Amino acid sequence: MRQAASRIVKRALLDSGHYNRQLQRDAFPGVAVLCYHGIRADDWPDGTMTFEGLHVRSGELAAHCRLIRETCHPISLAQWHRARAGGLALPSRPVLFTFDDGYRTVFTMARPILERYAIPAVMLVCSDPVAKRRLFWYDAMAQARGETEVERAKTLAFDEWQTLEATWSRAVEDADPNAPMTVADVRTLADTPGIEIGGHTAAHPILARGNAEQQRSQIARNKECLEDWIGRPVTAFAYPNGRPGRDYTAETIALVKASGFETAFTTHTGFATSREEPLECPRFLMLAGISAAELAHRLCYSWRRPRRA
Ligand SMILES: [Zn+2]
Numbered sequence: 678m679r680q681a682a683s684r685i686v687k688r689a690l691l692d693s694g695h696y697n698r699q700l701q702r703d704a705f706p707g708v709a710v711l712c713y714h715g716i717r718a719d720d721w722p723d724g725t726m727t728f729e730g731l732h733v734r735s736g737e738l739a740a741h742c743r744l745i746r747e748t749c750h751p752i753s754l755a756q757w758h759r760a761r762a763g764g765l766a767l768p769s770r771p772v773l774f775t776f777d778d779g780y781r782t783v784f785t786m787a788r789p790i791l792e793r794y795a796i797p798a799v800m801l802v803c804s805d806p807v808a809k810r811r812l813f814w815y816d817a818m819a820q821a822r823g824e825t826e827v828e829r830a831k832t833l834a835f836d837e838w839q840t841l842e843a844t845w846s847r848a849v850e851d852a853d854p855n856a857p858m859t860v861a862d863v864r865t866l867a868d869t870p871g872i873e874i875g876g877h878t879a880a881h882p883i884l885a886r887g888n889a890e891q892q893r894s895q896i897a898r899n900k901e902c903l904e905d906w907i908g909r910p911v912t913a914f915a916y917p918n919g920r921p922g923r924d925y926t927a928e929t930i931a932l933v934k935a936s937g938f939e940t941a942f943t944t945h946t947g948f949a950t951s952r953e954e955p956l957e958c959p960r961f962l963m964l965a966g967i968s969a970a971e972l973a974h975r976l977c978y979s980w981r982r983p984r985r986a
Contacts, residue, residue, distance in 0.1 A: 687970040691744075696973035700748040704769040707950030708757060709749070709976065710942060711772065712915075712960040713738070715780035716787050717854065726854045727819035733965045735786045740969035742794040745772050748973070753797035754873045754913055758939065761955065774798040775942060775960065777877060777915050779807055782854065784862040788869065797871035801915040801942070804902040805880040806857040810848060813881060816855040817845040831918065835887035842880060860906055867907035875913030876900050876938065883918055884929045892929055896936050912939045919944030921957065930956050948980070 690696055714731035716738055726732065733741075745751055750768035760767045774791065776783045779802035791798050806813050812820075815827045818841070830841055849856045858866075867874045878884065878895040879902070887895070896914070903911045914933050918924035921943055933941050933956055940955050947959035961980060963972075 687974050691970035691973055696977055697748050699977045705948055707948035708771045708773050710949050710958060710960040711774050711963050713776045713963045714778055716782040727816045730964050733963060738787060739790045741972055742790055742796050744969045744973055746794045751796045753871050754799050775801060777801045779803050779858050781856040781858045784858050784866060799873050799875050799913050800866055801875040801877040802863060803877045803881045804899045807860060807863060811846050812849045812855060814842040814845055817847050831883050835891050838882055863906050874903055874907055874911055876903060876911050877915050878917055881917045884925045889928060893932050896932055900936055914938040915942040921945050
């Protein structure tokens with residue numbers, strides 16, 4: 678009841694232009710990096726795919742893009758790199774869209790929406806499922822055993838996880854809503870103006886569970902594979918699961934740096950400010966059900982930030 682009332686109030690504040698006016702007076706303390714995963718068609722029935730909360734509706738994404746285009750400043754990774762290197766300063770409300778994992782729906786549904794609103798983005802792609810046309814291990818396991826089993830598998834030692842990953846690996850149909858991109862999709866995305874391809878490991882392990890060599894192999898194999906496909910350097914990375922100290926460690930960061938990545942994203946919540954290490958950029962997780970009004974409210978109020986001096 679309270680939630681429904683809050684939704685109505687936020688919708689009214691959006692429609693009245695309140696959030697627009699509020700944002701136009703505002704300056705973010707850093708980059709608002711939005712973290713998406715897959716996209717779901719608006720008419721795709723509820724309860725028929727795994728981890729559906731991570732797959733926002735295409736209509737929701739379009740509404741987010743429209744809001745950000747009208748009230749903030751969508752930036753590209755290249756623009757951010759240039760600003761960090763001492764080039765042109767970023768605009769006052771910079772927003773960077775990122776999409777983790779490499780779901781095919783990002784190619785089929787997100788790409789046209791991003792193009793419609795001229796929004797740059799970074800797609801952080803796991804290469805093994807793309808190269809082998811296999812489901813992501815966690816989707817395959819969740820389809821067979823349920824999502825709880827996946828959470829348990831994430832706590833296993835690396836070797837045990839690797840055995841499970843091989844056990845659950847299975848071929849995928851292009852029409853499966855959980856399907857990964859194809860190599861051709863990755864290439865087309867890389868050739869789309871404003872879109873960059875980043876790394877997300879070869880097979881999406883919890884890196885913190887592996888030794889240095891196991892981690893290095895997952896990070897480097899992914900980078901080499903993506904660079905081979907798209908013919909240019911891959912400079913951004915996202916840690917699978919992404920929680921600092923739990924899913925990746927200081928050793929992981931050093932390995933990511935040694936592999937030649939310049940920017941890496943976590944799932945820690947916050948604006949990415951210039952005070953932080955570029956290899957631990959926090960983000961805001963975007964889940965299904967976040968309306969444009971809710972996103973506007975969070976940008977104005979909930980994602981509280983210290984006042985600028
Ligand atoms: Zn991921």
